[in-house]
Amino acid sequence: MPITSLKGTVMLVTGGAHRVGKAIALALAAEGAAVAFTYLTSTEAARQTRREIEALGVPALHLRCDQTSPAQVQGAVEAVLREWGRLDGLVNNASIMPEAPFLEITPEDWDLAQDINTRGPFLFTQAVARWMLAHGGGAVVNLLDESAVRPTRVFVHHGVSKAALWMLTRSSALALAPTVRVNAVLPGPLLKPQGWEEERWQRLAEAAPLKKPGQPEDAARAVVYLMREDYITGQMIVVDGGRTIR
Numbered sequence: 605m606p607i608t609s610l611k612g613t614v615m616l617v618t619g620g621a622h623r624v625g626k627a628i629a630l631a632l633a634a635e636g637a638a639v640a641f642t643y644l645t646s647t648e649a650a651r652q653t654r655r656e657i658e659a660l661g662v663p664a665l666h667l668r669c670d671q672t673s674p675a676q677v678q679g680a681v682e683a684v685l686r687e688w689g690r691l692d693g694l695v696n697n698a699s700i701m702p703e704a705p706f707l708e709i710t711p712e713d714w715d716l717a718q719d720i721n722t723r724g725p726f727l728f729t730q731a732v733a734r735w736m737l738a739h740g741g742g743a744v745v746n747l748l749d750e751s752a753v754r755p756t757r758v759f760v761h762h763g764v765s766k767a768a769l770w771m772l773t774r775s776s777a778l779a780l781a782p783t784v785r786v787n788a789v790l791p792g793p794l795l796k797p798q799g800w801e802e803e804r805w806q807r808l809a810e811a812a813p814l815k816k817p818g819q820p821e822d823a824a825r826a827v828v829y830l831m832r833e834d835y836i837t838g839q840m841i842v843v844d845g846g847r848t849i850r
């Protein structure tokens with residue numbers, strides 16, 4: 605079924621307890637979707653976000669899921685289907701952004717970035733696609749990062765994982781067409797990464813041609829747009845204040 609209105613649909617957002625994922629979950633809920641979201645460690649934030657979604661008049665579900673585990677990914681998708689009997693959209697938002705000089709990246713660091721940022725979205729996409737292909741369709745939106753398209757010196761394993769996620773976006777869009785659409789949103793600086801100095805963050809944001817950071821809601825609106833538009837697949841919307849055209 606093509607999604608042109610989100611009212612009455614069921615959406616699953618990974619990493620939705622706080623920050624950008626929360627803004628996406630709330631934006632989808634504000635459009636009338638029932639929203640399930642996963643979290644890993646942010647239990648209290650997840651409860652709060654669930655309450656905020658329900659306050660918008662739609663059902664919510666928070667599910668603990670470590671997406672390095674295929675069984676937990678499958679379990680999260682099955683929990684949504686058990687609860688609401690349908691699944692129309694998936695947002696692969698959960699991610700890590702490890703930073704390390706090239707020579708200090710360990711094999712374990714490398715694997716963790718790929719497991720969470722690429723394999724997790726793959727497992728989620730495969731799990732929801734099995735249901736969507738058998739039940740008329742759906743849509744997937746993946747959250748990328750500038751490092752997917754511009755090389756960096758200190759986010760190499762992160763950048764490679766997001767570049768792979770971009771190729772997963774286009775490949776799964778092709779593999780799952782015409783029934784399931786898959787697109788991506790590439791945000792610029794929206795929220796300061798945890799642990800970063802304010803000054804480093806400001807410098808990064810002001811290097812954008814639009815000279816300011818964006819807001820989580822900027823990316824969330826792009827996600828909503830891609831969920832609704834049923835003639836777009838295999839594409840990305842860049843919401844980055846122009847950073848990638850520098």
Ligand SMILES: NC(=O)c1ccc[n+]([C@@H]2O[C@H](COP(=O)([O-])OP(=O)(O)OC[C@H]3O[C@@H](n4cnc5c(N)ncnc54)[C@H](OP(=O)(O)O)[C@@H]3O)[C@@H](O)[C@H]2O)c1
Pocket residue numbers: 618619620621622623624625642643644645646647669670671672696697698699700701720747748749750790791792793794795796797
């Ligand atoms: N923030 C920005 O300015 C920005 C810029 C460019 C791109 N993006 C992209 O936008 C998305 C959201 O960004 P963000 O800054 O809000 O992300 P974030 O806070 O770094 O991480 C999002 C969530 O991922 C979850 N997570 C981490 N490891 C996990 C695992 N093994 N299994 C399941 N969940 C796991 C965490 O859940 P818990 O907290 O529950 O542990 C966390 O809340 C990411 O894909 C990011 O790459 C963000």
